[in-house]
Amino acid sequence: ETGVTQTPRHLVMGMTNKKSLKCEQHLGHNAMYWYKQSAKKPLELMFVYNFKEQTENNSVPSRFSPECPNSSHLFLHLHTLQPEDSALYLCASSLGPQGELFFGEGSRLTVL
Amino acid sequence: GEDVEQSLFLSVREGDSSVINCTYTDSSSTYLYWYKQEPGAGLQLLTYIFSNMDMKQDQRLTVLLNKKDKHLSLRIADTQTGDSAIYFCAESIGINTGTASKLTFGTGTRLQVTL
Numbered sequence: 001e002t003g004v005t006q007t008p009r010h011l012v013m014g015m016t017n018k019k020s021l022k023c024e025q026h027l028g029h030n031a032m033y034w035y036k037q038s039a040k041k042p043l044e045l046m047f048v049y050n051f052k053e054q055t056e057n058n059s060v061p062s063r064f065s066p067e068c069p070n071s072s073h074l075f076l077h078l079h080t081l082q083p084e085d086s087a088l089y090l091c092a093s094s095l096g097p098q099g100e101l102f103f104g105e106g107s108r109l110t111v112l
Numbered sequence: 113g114e115d116v117e118q119s120l121f122l123s124v125r126e127g128d129s130s131v132i133n134c135t136y137t138d139s140s141s142t143y144l145y146w147y148k149q150e151p152g153a154g155l156q157l158l159t160y161i162f163s164n165m166d167m168k169q170d171q172r173l174t175v176l177l178n179k180k181d182k183h184l185s186l187r188i189a190d191t192q193t194g195d196s197a198i199y200f201c202a203e204s205i206g207i208n209t210g211t212a213s214k215l216t217f218g219t220g221t222r223l224q225v226t227l
Contacts, residue, residue: 040219041219042216042217042218042219043200043202043217043220045215090154092154100157105153105154106153106154
């Protein structure tokens with residue numbers, strides 16, 4: 001059983017829908033991350049939170065909106081997405097910003 | 113800028129050795145990593161090497177680093193079907209074990225192990 005849990009595992013949405021991805025870590029970590037994994041592309045870091053504060057936003061379009069209410073939970077709110085946003089979205093956590101990354105199993109998003 | 117490159121696919125027979133290669137561009141990299149992603153799962157750290165080392169061995173895994181050529185390789189001895197996965201190379205310019213937000217990943221190499 002992974003210490004980082006992501007839901008839903010699969011999501012299909014239309015371009016006008018609003019949905020959210022959820023990530024929860026049970027490892028006592030305080031840094032959390034969203035990554036985007038597309039086929040044949042390097043893993044892309046999207047957002048970094050450390051102690052609930054956003055420390056990085058790698059030029060991610062505003063149609064992706066992260067939320068970190070506490071050190072154990074991380075959300076990615078999605079609205080008016082494009083088909084090219086279809087990808088596997090991976091959440092990760094670490095003990096600190098310099099710690100080893102622990103990944104969840106990902107949420108496979110398809111935008112129609 | 114930072115760039116990490118890997119070939120996309122490798123096929124080996126069970127019992128043979130696998131060698132997965134990676135090249136990177138940032139000469140200031142301090143740590144280099146290998147992650148494994150099994151089907152339907154997230155990435156799992158396999159091993160890492162500090163940039164002042166040439167080699168690191170951990171059971172069936174051997175990591176070789178040629179800092180002059182900016183080349184990293186992962187050798188898996190006696191490859192098993194359970195080794196079938198995507199292997200990601202990553203570099204970090206962090207000063208300790210690597211600031212996670214400074215990791216640059218490659219595209220991943222899909223390893224297929226055949227009987």
